[in-house]
Amino acid sequence: MAWNVFKFCTALRGLGSVMIFIVLGVVGVTYYALVVVNYGPSLFHGDLDSLIALAVLLLFHSLLVMLLWSYFSVLSTDPGGVPLNWKPMVDEEKGDVDPLLGSEHTGVGLGVDQENMVANPASEAVRFCRKCNLFKPPRCHHCSVCGRCILKMDHHCVWVVNCVGAKNYKYFLLFLFYTFLETTLVTLSLLPHFIAFFSDREIPGTPGTIAATFLTFVLNLAFALSVLGFLIMHISLVAANTTTIEAFEKKRTSTWRYDIGRKKNFEQVFGKDKRFWLIPAYSEEDIRQMPELQGLEYPSRPNLDAL
Numbered sequence: 001m002a003w004n005v006f007k008f009c010t011a012l013r014g015l016g017s018v019m020i021f022i023v024l025g026v027v028g029v030t031y032y033a034l035v036v037v038n039y040g041p042s043l044f045h046g047d048l049d050s051l052i053a054l055a056v057l058l059l060f061h062s063l064l065v066m067l068l069w070s071y072f073s074v075l076s077t078d079p080g081g082v083p084l085n086w087k088p089m090v091d092e093e094k095g096d097v098d099p100l101l102g103s104e105h106t107g108v109g110l111g112v113d114q115e116n117m118v119a120n121p122a123s124e125a126v127r128f129c130r131k132c133n134l135f136k137p138p139r140c141h142h143c144s145v146c147g148r149c150i151l152k153m154d155h156h157c158v159w160v161v162n163c164v165g166a167k168n169y170k171y172f173l174l175f176l177f178y179t180f181l182e183t184t185l186v187t188l189s190l191l192p193h194f195i196a197f198f199s200d201r202e203i204p205g206t207p208g209t210i211a212a213t214f215l216t217f218v219l220n221l222a223f224a225l226s227v228l229g230f231l232i233m234h235i236s237l238v239a240a241n242t243t244t245i246e247a248f249e250k251k252r253t254s255t256w257r258y259d260i261g262r263k264k265n266f267e268q269v270f271g272k273d274k275r276f277w278l279i280p281a282y283s284e285e286d287i288r289q290m291p292e293l294q295g296l297e298y299p300s301r302p303n304l305d306a307l
């Protein structure tokens with residue numbers, strides 16, 4: 001695997017919105033090299049060149065719209081915070097009552113070590129965040145960059161200047177997906193121009209346009225390979241209904257309670273309505289009927305508690 005640009009996420013922490021300009025800068029250079037310098041002028045060459053240029057430009061612009069739509073959706077969508085006064089559910093069927101819920105405890109001055117989990121009758125541990133002073137819903141984690149608890153937190157990434165959690169994970173995956181398709185298209189489209197650098201033929205263009213084409217090819221190749229690795233990792237995470245954080249937690253358990261089958265695991269992220277799978281949005285019906293999209297409740301394997 002080539003150089004993984006996403007490994008720099010942690011190192012770049014704190015750069016904040018500067019990252020938006022870096023992403024838009026890469027998009028700008030790519031647009032200049034592919035559309036303005038190379039394939040735009042080819043439209044007027046006639047014959048096969050024009051047809052190929054038309055196909056490349058149509059595909060490039062369509063993918064660019066989807067990429068930017070997904071990117072700004074991840075960026076502007078709240079990943080999901082813990083609602084004020086949220087408290088863990090009591091398992092009434094089992095007739096057990098969480099002793100913490102019967103009193104006025106709000107977490108401040110809990111008799112237990114607040115760093116530790118408290119055993120819950122429903123086998124799910126009741127967790128408490130001392131920094132936020134709130135109970136943590138299942139699959140929720142505290143993000144030290146955001147300074148708050150995030151529902152079904154996956155990771156905090158500076159590339160999208162946001163936390164990736166329950167409500168924007170799908171948009172993040174679509175951003176990865178469209179970035180992979182777009183950078184692969186650009187890499188393949190500029191490959192003949194890149195090969196030409198190493199031939200004896202004279203390359204048309206000014207030193208500026210030649211440098212832009214060279215830089216665009218290298219940048220897009222690096223992104224395509226890095227995003228491919230990331231995409232493969234997230235496909236396996238979605239298939240097993242696991243977040244990046246949970247992938248580490250999961251190693252400690254033999255069975256994963258949230259893994260309820262590939263199809264249902266996929267629907268928990270992408271929704272049930274197929275028309276919305278490839279766009280960064282959910283149908284109103286899915287939002288109404290799927291509580292897991294709100295990030296507070298998740299179905300778990302029915303007989304796992306009894307094991």
Ligand SMILES: [Zn+2]
Nearest residue numbers: 129132142149
């Ligand atoms: Zn917290």
Ligand SMILES: [Zn+2]
Nearest residue numbers: 143146156163
């Ligand atoms: Zn965060």
